[in-house]
Structures are given as C-alpha cells and as structure tokens.
Amino acid sequence: MTPGTTGGGPEHVTLRQILAHDDDGVLRLLLAPAGQDVAVRGVIIGDEGPARPHDGRIVLAAGLAPALPGAPAAVGEAAAPAAVREAARRGAAAVVLRESGEAPVPVRALAAAEECGIALLARAEWADWGDAIALLRSATAFASAGRGDLMADSAADGGLTALATATARQCGGSITVEDTQFRVLAHSATGPDADGVRRSTILGGRVPDGRVAELRRSGLLRALWTSEDVIHRPADGDSPERLVVAVRSDGEMLGSLWAAADGQRLSSDAVQVLRRAGALAVPHLLRHRLRESGTVRREAHALRGLLHGNGDRRAHLWSLGLPPDGPCAVVAAVQDTPADRRGSERTLEALAVQATVFRSTARVLREQDQVAVLLPVNDGGGPRDALALARELDTLAAGIPDAAPVRIGAGRTVASGLDASLSYGEALMVVRALRDREARRRDKHPVRHAGPGDVGPTIDALHLLDAVRPVWESGTGPVHELIRTDLAAGGDLVRSLAAYLETGGDVPLAARRLVLHPNTLRYRLRRARERFGIDLDDPDTRLVLALAVRLTAAL
Incomplete structure (x- = not known):
C-alpha cells in the first residue's frame, strides 16, 4: 500500500516531516540510528505476501501483540526483534510497534533496531493502525502539495482559511470549504452582497438542512460525489452563480469547495482556480479527518480507562477536559x-x-x-x-x-x-x-x-451469591443431586422450590406465581422429600436450597 498524493510533488515524506505533522501523538519515536531525514516512501501492513523488498517503507507490525507480562516469549520478547531485523533486511525505513502502559516495547527490539540501523517507533495505546496510515497519508499529501504560487504558499503558511482567502481573491467570489457532513471548515470574508444561504451557512457552521435536501433533489450532490471536475450551477433568482469541486484523495471523498459570485461575475479562470484549490485542500482535509478521528478515539480510550480503572487516571481526566x-x-x-x-x-x-x-x-x-x-x-x-x-x-x-x-x-x-x-x-x-x-x-x-x-x-444478595458460588460448586449432597437431576429434566422442581421459598412457604401464593393448582405444588414438594431426602422443615436445608436455586437462576 502506498499513500496517496495530490500529484505534481514528491511521492515520499521524511520521518521528520511525519513526526512534525503528528500533533495528536499517534506515533512516538524511540530511536532513529540513521537520523530523521530518511525518506519514507509508503507503508507496509504486517507481512504483506511473499518476501519482497520494502523499498523505504514504514512497516506497521500489526500482527504483533504487546508483550504482556507472563506472555510466551514468542509473542513479544522474541517476535518483536525478529520483526525489526526482517524489516531492516528488506530495506524498510522504519518499524512501528504497538505498546501499552502494561507492555512497553521490548528492550531487545530497541537493541535490534540500533544494530540494524533502522528507525523504531511506537503506536499510541489509544490509536489504531488506521490512525497511523492516515497520519502517513496526510503528511505525504502536505509534502506533495509543494509551494511556488500564491495559493500554495498561502495554504502552506496559513491553512484552510488562508487558502480560502487566496482562492476568493483569484476567482472573484466567496469561498466555503466543507467536509462530507456539510460542516464549514473555513471560508473567505463574506461581502455585503452575499446571498442568504451563504450567510446562514457561515453563521450556523454548516449548510442548512433544507438547502442540503434541495441540492439532493436537484441531483447536484450526486454529480458532486461522482464527478472529478468542477461543477457549474448558474444563477437562479436570488441564488448567485456557483462553482463547486469535490476534494478527493485516492478516490476517497474528503469534502468540497464552493465558490459563489457576490454581486459580480466569477473570473474567467475561476474553474482552473477552484480545481487547483481543491488539490491544495487535500492535505488539510486529511489532517482534519485525522484530528477528528484521533480526538474521538483518544477520548474513548481515556473514558474507558477511567471506567475500568486502567492506566493514568489523571491523564485520562485531562484528555476528557x-x-x-x-x-x-x-x-x-x-x-x-x-x-x-x-x-x-x-x-x-x-x-x-x-x-x-x-x-x-x-x-x-x-x-x-x-x-x-x-x-x-x-x-x-x-x-x-x-x-x-x-x-x-x-x-x-x-x-x-x-x-x-x-x-x-x-x-x-x-x-x-x-x-x-x-x-x-x-x-x-x-x-x-x-x-x-x-x-x-x-x-x-x-x-x-x-x-x-x-x-x-x-445488590447485597448478589454479592453474597458471588462469594458463595465457589463453595456451592465444589460441594456435594442431596441438594446438589436434586438441582442437577431436575435441571436435566427441565427444571420444574427447581422453579417450584424457588417460588415456595421466596413466598416464605405460602403454598397458595407460590402456586399463583407459578400458575399452578396448589395441590400440584404440594405434590412436587412431597416428591422432593421422598426422592432426594430433602427436609424442607430444616432451616439449614432451606438456606442451602435458597442459595442453590438463586445461583441456578443466575447462570
């Protein structure tokens, strides 16, 4: 697998650029014997197919679980250094291992990386391998976008807002950058002649639902999702002329750029300008998606840690704000x-x-x-x-x-x-x-x-049942024989005993709960005495029976 690019730029990124791009801490550099300026030309997930050159790619050791305490050596202490050496032998630029608070990267893996001269990184516990791939993809897209013209330089220095401003200046209209959920990520200044839809979109931070429904009915959204070209929408009543282009990376829809004429016609080269802006927006929308998914995953990891009492609880609270x-x-x-x-x-x-x-x-x-x-x-x-x-x-x-x-x-x-x-x-x-x-x-x-x-x-009763269960499961005797035999036959006697005991020995009330005639219940209780030797008048027997039927019901 190779990260997507926007075209016209390099198809690689340095390790230093990846780490500088990693605002959320998806990856942690453990060591880089050859320095951080080594070129990374893609990513390999685990061991993809037969042995073949890795050609400067990062290897994500997805098949290796962290070396948990007590785990077999082949799972962690031996497998991790072997994976590092094999990746280095095939020419990989770096290896990423998974770690957790209870299972740091094995020392022998660090030694193997130092010996082989290959960079070694650790994936954050809250992240997954998809986050690592998205990070590399986003960093490569930024490196590929390049510089050299006003729009590219603006996007590189000032982000999406600067790109929207520069694009608006060149195409003579107002620019809005949206994600696939129609949320506004950036926009240029809104002039006094802006139409109502633009104003409500900017103020609300997203395209109004009614507007989205209208675009869907008109077929424009279908065209946007399927077309790689700039789509033209002529002026219609109070709605000015608009151009829209999808922002894609390797065919994946990331969002869209909209240009609206504000009191004047769009420039003659507005289509070319918007197409160029769409390409320059790719790395920024990839980064937005990475941050959004990373934030959600990191917060879920922190909340899970708090609820289950795992990890650094103070750090978890800080992650949750x-x-x-x-x-x-x-x-x-x-x-x-x-x-x-x-x-x-x-x-x-x-x-x-x-x-x-x-x-x-x-x-x-x-x-x-x-x-x-x-x-x-x-x-x-x-x-x-x-x-x-x-x-x-x-x-x-x-x-x-x-x-x-x-x-x-x-x-x-x-x-x-x-x-x-x-x-x-x-x-x-x-x-x-x-x-x-x-x-x-x-x-x-x-x-x-x-x-x-x-x-x-x-709740108290359930705690007591949990405590007494091992004692019951290791015991023998008439009550055990009754429970085992009757459950194998359908459990009618166990249910009858449960109702009898829960009603304090009130046969008519217990029979009503069971939807039985009282004489039928009396017959079942007599059978328990005669077949299994159960004395329901003995308080100890009643206690053991009460616990037994409750434990049985909880299975």
Missing part, C-alpha cells in the same frame, strides 16, 4: 441482546445522544450492548442528577418500537472522576439487580431504571 476534583456519577444503560443488531445500534445511538443533550459536559462511551455516561454533577445534586438521567434514558428506550429491553443503573456520586470506576461498577450492579428482580418476578411491573438505594438488598 475534566478537573480532577469534580464530583461525578456514572449511569450505565445495558440492552438485552436483540435479534436485530441494526435496531440495537439505533437504540444505543439514541441513548448516547440523549445523554449529551441532558448535560453538555457528560462523556459517553458506547461498547457492544451498553452506553456508559460519566456525568459531572453539581455539589449536592449527584444522586438526583444521575437518577434524572437514568429516568430520561428509560423513557426514551421504552418509546422505541420493537427495541430489546434496556435497563439503566445509576451509580453513586464519587468525589472525583479518579474514582469513576467505583460508580461504574455500582451502576452495573444496579442493572444486574434489575434483571434479577425481573427474572424472579419480584416486580409486577418491571422497573427498568434505579439507583443503588432502590435495589440495595438485591
């Missing part, structure tokens, strides 16, 4: 596994959006079947705020047609985000308690959101 002394609570919304995975994605996305609407400072993490929200709270308002968010999420989830059940737990308020993992763990226990109560029909109308104070006894 949160103070170390601000109280917070965690709310977790967990969805049952749905039949329709796409429907699940829509539900979780809606919950995540609702959480950010509830409070702009909330930090939201979506993982598999759940949404976790780190909610900064005001002094004294923690429990109320967390429960209020849980209630809003419950109302939203309940109103989504055909959505799988979602249960929402609010954890305790902790004095600092440094202790967010405590609140998160408690929020998950609340969810587990809600599921347990619903499964055992403790609530006539299932409650789908709660705080720890609402289900405290159930």
Whole structure:
C-alpha cells in the first residue's frame, strides 16, 4: 500500500516531516540510528505476501501483540526483534510497534533496531493502525502539495482559511470549504452582497438542512460525489452563480469547495482556480479527518480507562477536559441482546445522544450492548442528577418500537472522576439487580431504571451469591443431586422450590406465581422429600436450597 498524493510533488515524506505533522501523538519515536531525514516512501501492513523488498517503507507490525507480562516469549520478547531485523533486511525505513502502559516495547527490539540501523517507533495505546496510515497519508499529501504560487504558499503558511482567502481573491467570489457532513471548515470574508444561504451557512457552521435536501433533489450532490471536475450551477433568482469541486484523495471523498459570485461575475479562470484549490485542500482535509478521528478515539480510550480503572487516571481526566476534583456519577444503560443488531445500534445511538443533550459536559462511551455516561454533577445534586438521567434514558428506550429491553443503573456520586470506576461498577450492579428482580418476578411491573438505594438488598444478595458460588460448586449432597437431576429434566422442581421459598412457604401464593393448582405444588414438594431426602422443615436445608436455586437462576 502506498499513500496517496495530490500529484505534481514528491511521492515520499521524511520521518521528520511525519513526526512534525503528528500533533495528536499517534506515533512516538524511540530511536532513529540513521537520523530523521530518511525518506519514507509508503507503508507496509504486517507481512504483506511473499518476501519482497520494502523499498523505504514504514512497516506497521500489526500482527504483533504487546508483550504482556507472563506472555510466551514468542509473542513479544522474541517476535518483536525478529520483526525489526526482517524489516531492516528488506530495506524498510522504519518499524512501528504497538505498546501499552502494561507492555512497553521490548528492550531487545530497541537493541535490534540500533544494530540494524533502522528507525523504531511506537503506536499510541489509544490509536489504531488506521490512525497511523492516515497520519502517513496526510503528511505525504502536505509534502506533495509543494509551494511556488500564491495559493500554495498561502495554504502552506496559513491553512484552510488562508487558502480560502487566496482562492476568493483569484476567482472573484466567496469561498466555503466543507467536509462530507456539510460542516464549514473555513471560508473567505463574506461581502455585503452575499446571498442568504451563504450567510446562514457561515453563521450556523454548516449548510442548512433544507438547502442540503434541495441540492439532493436537484441531483447536484450526486454529480458532486461522482464527478472529478468542477461543477457549474448558474444563477437562479436570488441564488448567485456557483462553482463547486469535490476534494478527493485516492478516490476517497474528503469534502468540497464552493465558490459563489457576490454581486459580480466569477473570473474567467475561476474553474482552473477552484480545481487547483481543491488539490491544495487535500492535505488539510486529511489532517482534519485525522484530528477528528484521533480526538474521538483518544477520548474513548481515556473514558474507558477511567471506567475500568486502567492506566493514568489523571491523564485520562485531562484528555476528557475534566478537573480532577469534580464530583461525578456514572449511569450505565445495558440492552438485552436483540435479534436485530441494526435496531440495537439505533437504540444505543439514541441513548448516547440523549445523554449529551441532558448535560453538555457528560462523556459517553458506547461498547457492544451498553452506553456508559460519566456525568459531572453539581455539589449536592449527584444522586438526583444521575437518577434524572437514568429516568430520561428509560423513557426514551421504552418509546422505541420493537427495541430489546434496556435497563439503566445509576451509580453513586464519587468525589472525583479518579474514582469513576467505583460508580461504574455500582451502576452495573444496579442493572444486574434489575434483571434479577425481573427474572424472579419480584416486580409486577418491571422497573427498568434505579439507583443503588432502590435495589440495595438485591445488590447485597448478589454479592453474597458471588462469594458463595465457589463453595456451592465444589460441594456435594442431596441438594446438589436434586438441582442437577431436575435441571436435566427441565427444571420444574427447581422453579417450584424457588417460588415456595421466596413466598416464605405460602403454598397458595407460590402456586399463583407459578400458575399452578396448589395441590400440584404440594405434590412436587412431597416428591422432593421422598426422592432426594430433602427436609424442607430444616432451616439449614432451606438456606442451602435458597442459595442453590438463586445461583441456578443466575447462570
């Protein structure tokens, strides 16, 4: 794989340029025996196919996992230096290894790189290999853009805004640079004769939805997505003449440049000017995309670290823009596994959006079947705020047609985000308690959101069950034989015993819960005594049975 270029420039970039371009810290230089001005001519992901020259490319060692403590030597300590030596033998310019806080790059890999004279870099733990590829692609595009004319020099020195200004001056109109979501990334000065659409676009920071719909109906957007040329839209009523060109890299759509006539005609060479501006905008839009995806991934990594208690928690708070002394609570919304995975994605996305609407400072993490929200709270308002968010999420989830059940737990308020993992763990226990109560029909109308104070006894019981499970699983006796035999036959007796014990031995009430005739339940209880020797009048037996049926229900 070779990074894309804009054409007319070099097809390589130096290691120094890559590192200078890396504002987000995707890569960390460990050593460069040949210096940082070595040319990088592309990227190789892992071991692509048969042994062949690497010709100055960076090798991303994607197949090597970090050398975790206790892992076999072949996984880290031996595999990493071997990969470095092989890359050097094939003529690679550098090797990138993955590292984490618990698994730094092996010392033997550093020694191998020094010995072979090849640069060695480490990929940030929060990033992925796609970020490394995007960084190299963006840096190469900047190197390829070159300089030598007003627009190129302006773009190189002042970024997208300077490019928009220089382009507007040369084509005689107003320029807007947008990404693929129709968000305004840069624009030239807006003159007094600018039309209303331009004004509303600039003020709102994005193209109005109505305007996007109109462009879609007219077919202009379809033409923009498919054409590589400048598209002309003649003046129509109050809408002035416009030119638009897509900004692409290797065929990938990155955004677009729009030129609008403001009270005068566009210049005769406006098409050529806009085409040149589109090429010069490529590296800037690649960098914008890299920063945007990097920011999202870095924040997700930081929030995940806080919730699970991993890594440098103070650094995680700094990445999220949160103070170390601000109280917070965690709310977790967990969805049952749905039949329709796409429907699940829509539900979780809606919950995540609702959480950010509830409070702009909330930090939201979506993982598999759940949404976790780190909610900064005001002094004294923690429990109320967390429960209020849980209630809003419950109302939203309940109103989504055909959505799988979602249960929402609010954890305790902790004095600092440094202790967010405590609140998160408690929020998950609340969810587990809600599921347990619903499964055992403790609530006539299932409650789908709660705080720890609402289900405290159930949480305590679940903690006790977790503690006693190893003792139960290692034991033997009549109760074990009853549970094992009856579950193999369908579990009717176990369910009957559970209902009998939970109702305090009230046979009519237990029978109603089971939708049985009381005599049928009495027969089952008598069978337990006669077949397995279970004495339900003995308190120790009842205790062991109660624990056993609860543990069985939790499987």
